[in-house]
Amino acid sequence: xxxxxxTDTELRGRSRELARLLxxxxxGGASVGFLAPLGPAEAAGWWRERAxxxxxxxxxxxVAVDRTDRVTGTVSLARPDKPNxxxxxxxxxxxxxxxxxxxxxxRRLLATAERAAASAGVTLLHLDTETGSPAExxxxxxxxxxxxxxxxxxxxxxxxxxxxxxxxxxxxxxxx
Numbered sequence: 001x002x003x004x005x006x007t008d009t010e011l012r013g014r015s016r017e018l019a020r021l022l023x024x025x026x027x028g029g030a031s032v033g034f035l036a037p038l039g040p041a042e043a044a045g046w047w048r049e050r051a052x053x054x055x056x057x058x059x060x061x062x063v064a065v066d067r068t069d070r071v072t073g074t075v076s077l078a079r080p081d082k083p084n085x086x087x088x089x090x091x092x093x094x095x096x097x098x099x100x101x102x103x104x105x106x107r108r109l110l111a112t113a114e115r116a117a118a119s120a121g122v123t124l125l126h127l128d129t130e131t132g133s134p135a136e137x138x139x140x141x142x143x144x145x146x147x148x149x150x151x152x153x154x155x156x157x158x159x160x161x162x163x164x165x166x167x168x169x170x171x172x173x174x175x176x
Contacts, residue, residue, distance in 0.1 A: 001064045001072060001105055003112050008055035010063075012048050017071040018063070019043035025095045026157045031130035032093055036157040053078075062112050064096075064105055072100040075109040077117055077125075088124040089117050094135065106138050114142075118171040125171060130156060131163040144169045 011018070022043040026034045034043075053059035058081060064073035073096040077089045091113055096106045117125055129135045131149055140146070144167040153164035 001066055001100070001103075001108070003062050003064045003073075003108060005116070006054070006061050006063050008051040011051040011054055011061060014063075014071070015044040015047040016040065018047040018074065021071050021074060021095055021097050022046070024097050028098050029157055030095065031133065031154060031156045031162060032095060033154070034157065035155060035159055038157075050076075060113075060116065062109060062116075064100075064109060066100070072097045073105045073109050075113045077113050077122075079122075087122065088126065089120075089122045091125050091127040094127075106135075107142065110138065110142055114169070114171065118173075121173065123171050123173055124168060126166065126168045128153070128164045128166050130154070131165045136165060139167050142169075 006014075019040045020043075022032070022034070023038050023040060025032055026036050026038045050059055050061065054061055058079050060077045060079075062075050063071055066072050075094040076092045078092050079089050080086065091110070094106060094109055096109070114125065126147075127139070127144070129139065147166040147168050149163050149165045151163045152161040154162060156162050
């Protein structure tokens with residue numbers, strides 16, 4: 001697998017491929033902000049809408065592709081636009097296609113985003129994930145700290161309200 005940071009142009013041009021990853025994640029029960037069934041046109045449109053944020057530097061998107069250039073995973077960092085919060089970023093939309101799970105790709109995507117954040121001077125990352133999801137194990141094992149749980153925070157793909165757990169991770173400032 002190769003992990004690359006994509007530009008706004010790549011996001012727009014390959015939105016249908018990213019849509020397949022997003023619909024696979026939702027079909028697999030991942031609580032990533034969408035209800036099932038999620039159609040490919042809606043999913044591709046959502047990705048195209050992210051392109052402006054990428055162009056403006058408010059969002060960074062990394063995409064994993066396999067040997068055949070098929071999209072197998074993604075992770076993003078969202079940067080706040082307020083002056084008092086430029087030291088932090090939110091880790092969003094970590095997804096791995098069901099066919100590529102169990103190979104360490106989620107951990108690799110997470111590490112890629114963490115390294116890039118630290119290199120950009122980010123000293124604090126935060127995220128939220130569905131309580132009890134497999135992602136929680138990944139975050140805890142990667143050194144993320146549980147901050148708390150909010151009941152009935154978001155609906156899972158089937159529409160059931162579920163609690164969400166918040167995590168954070170402090171990053172070392174870049175040398176110098």
